[in-house]
Amino acid sequence: xxxxxxxxxxxxGQLCDPQQQIALGLPRKVPQRRVDFAxxxxxxxxxxxxxxxxxxxxxxxxxxxxxxAYDLTVARTLEPHVDALAILxxxxxxxxxLDLSEIGADGRSTWGVFAAEGPxxxxxxxxxxxxxxxxxxxxxxxxxxxxxxxxxxxxTSETTRQLFAVALGPDVVPRTDAWASxxxxxxxxxxxxxxxxxxxxxxGEGWYLVRPGFWWGGIGVAACWYGGVAGVARRLAPKPGxxxxxxxIAHLQLGQADTLLYAVRAALGEAASCVDDAGQDHGEVLAxxxxxxxxxxxxxxxxxxxxxxxxxxxxxxxxxxxxxxxLSVYVRQDxxxxxxAALGAALMASGPGS
Numbered sequence: 001x002x003x004x005x006x007x008x009x010x011x012x013g014q015l016c017d018p019q020q021q022i023a024l025g026l027p028r029k030v031p032q033r034r035v036d037f038a039x040x041x042x043x044x045x046x047x048x049x050x051x052x053x054x055x056x057x058x059x060x061x062x063x064x065x066x067x068x069a070y071d072l073t074v075a076r077t078l079e080p081h082v083d084a085l086a087i088l089x090x091x092x093x094x095x096x097x098l099d100l101s102e103i104g105a106d107g108r109s110t111w112g113v114f115a116a117e118g119p120x121x122x123x124x125x126x127x128x129x130x131x132x133x134x135x136x137x138x139x140x141x142x143x144x145x146x147x148x149x150x151x152x153x154x155x156t157s158e159t160t161r162q163l164f165a166v167a168l169g170p171d172v173v174p175r176t177d178a179w180a181s182x183x184x185x186x187x188x189x190x191x192x193x194x195x196x197x198x199x200x201x202x203x204g205e206g207w208y209l210v211r212p213g214f215w216w217g218g219i220g221v222a223a224c225w226y227g228g229v230a231g232v233a234r235r236l237a238p239k240p241g242x243x244x245x246x247x248x249i250a251h252l253q254l255g256q257a258d259t260l261l262y263a264v265r266a267a268l269g270e271a272a273s274c275v276d277d278a279g280q281d282h283g284e285v286l287a288x289x290x291x292x293x294x295x296x297x298x299x300x301x302x303x304x305x306x307x308x309x310x311x312x313x314x315x316x317x318x319x320x321x322x323x324x325x326x327l328s329v330y331v332r333q334d335x336x337x338x339x340x341a342a343l344g345a346a347l348m349a350s351g352p353g354s
Contacts, residue, residue, distance in 0.1 A: 010261055011234035013069030013227030015062040015268055022048060022063055030071045030319075035146060035186050038077035041067075043108045049082060051089045052216040058272035061223035065268075068227030069234075072326035075224045076187050077143065083217040084111035084151050087163070087202065090213045096203045103167040103200050105149050112150040113217075114192070115163075115208065116140040123194055125154035125162060132164060132199040141192035144174040152194075156205055163208040164199035171195045183329030215283035216275050219268070221333060222287075222294040226264050228327040229298045232305050233257045235313055235320055253308040260297045267293050285350060288343035295334040298327060 014021075024041070031037040049063065050056035064082065068075035091098045118139035126133050134154050144150070147168050153161045166172070172192055179188035208214065236254045238246050246254075271290045275283075302324065306314070313320040 006258070007234050007237045010258065010265075011069065011230055011237065013062075013065035013067075013230045015065050015223065015226075015265060016058045020056075020059050020062075021066075022059060024063065024066065026067070026070050030074070034071060034073040035077055035143065038074040039110045039146065041074065042078050042081040042110050045078075045082075046085060046107050046109075049085065051086050052213055052220070053275050055276050057216070057275045058269060061220055061268060061272060064220055064223040065227035065230070068224040069231040070227075072224070072228045072231075072323060072330060073184060073186050075227065076184055076326070076330060079220060079224050080113045080142065081111045083220060084113050084149075086213055086217060087113070087151055087208075087211075088165075090211055091202050091207075094203065094207075094211070096201075096207065098165075098200070098202060100165055100200055103149065103165055103198065105165065105167070109149045110147045112142055112144065112147045112168075114138050114141045114144070114150050115153045117153075118191070120191070123152065123154040125156050125164060125199065132201055134164060134166065134194045134197040134199050137191050137193050139191045140189050141172075141174055142187050142189040144168055144172055144190075144192040145176065145188075151202060152199070153208060154199070160205045161208070162205045163202040165202050166194075166197050166199045169197075171197050181329055183325035183327070212283060215287035218287040219271050219275070219290045222264075222291045223268060225294045225298050225327070225331050225334075226261070226268065228323065228330065229301045230261055231323055232320070232327060233261060233301050235305055235309055250308065253304050257301050257304050260300055264294050264297050284346045285343065288339060288346060291334055292340055292343060295331055295336070295339075298331045302327070 045063070050060050052060060060082070064075060064079055067078055088098065088100075116139050120139070121137035123134055123136040123138040126135070134152065136154075138152060138154075141150070145168075149165060149167055152164050152166055154164055156162045172194055174188065174192040175190045176188040178190040202208070203211070236250070236257055238250075267290050271286050274286055314324060315321065
């Protein structure tokens with residue numbers, strides 16, 4: 001395989017056969033207003049994407065991976081939107097009585113998923129005269145000031161949580177001054193205050209965490225990490241017209257990165273097949289394996305690329321330095337050793353054959 005074809009396939013984040021791919025129409029140069037572009041892309045893809053578990057899961061993850069190889073800010077905007085659409089589809093299939101008309105959601109809505117918890121306050125849900133209302137603070141509300149809608153978990157009692165759909169209007173106030181990140185700068189993921197926000201229930205208490213798709217969405221995030229690090233690894237391939245011929249060390253470093261990326265592609269392909277298999281019931285183990293392998297590969301390929309290229313791309317190349325900074329933040333959604341310990345616990349709990 002030539003360097004050019006490697007760059008245009010592996011380096012472009014491809015996960016599935018090109019004949020199966022969904023056309024994205026991405027401009028050659030990433031637009032300066034990345035979030036605006038990403039929101040337009042998200043709205044345009046609504047209704048065009050397969051849902052996880054429907055037989056084309058790898059095609060869906062290929063979209064996320066290719067977008068991440070293109071630009072991680074765009075991918076970080078798109079991925080929760082795609083996850084929200086999958087959750088809503090799952091809720092409809094489960095006949096949960098989902099009704100989004102009261103929050104004004106339609107096919108052009110742009111979605112986030114706010115399901116994290118934190119030590120500083122909590123978001124509570126109360127049913128008043130047949131209507132649900134949310135009050136309190138929710139952490140890690142990415143792009144709360146830019147999206148039209150979100151799926152949000154809120155406490156319905158001291159021990160139970162439920163998922164709700166909300167419109168992100170003036171009664172949802174993000175605290176973006178807390179966002180000091182140097183990666184994903186345009187994706188502020190700060191707390192947001194909810195002030196009497198009307199909400200539509202999505203499933204019953206606890207449904208969000210026990211549904212089959214909960215773990216599938218986590219693998220979609222790993223597909224974004226893969227695409228992002230594939231984009232970083234492109235820097236290892238010689239540039240056309242370069243006056244310096246690659247030596248054995250350069251060959252070694254590209255070979256190392258390629259081997260690591262190949263393992264992740266294989267794992268994501270197997271995971272997609274398992275998700276599409278109706279008999280698959282080890283969603284947690286599947287997701288934790290795929291995420292751990294992808295995170296480890298990201299860490300290793302970032303290190304290989306840094307050693308191979310030195311400081312110049314990190315200090316003189318806007319696209320590469322941005323991609324490295326964005327990915328370094330994004331991949332920290334994986335909790336390293338704690339998530340590996342959780343994988344071990346899940347394996348012991350699931351028994352032989354997992």
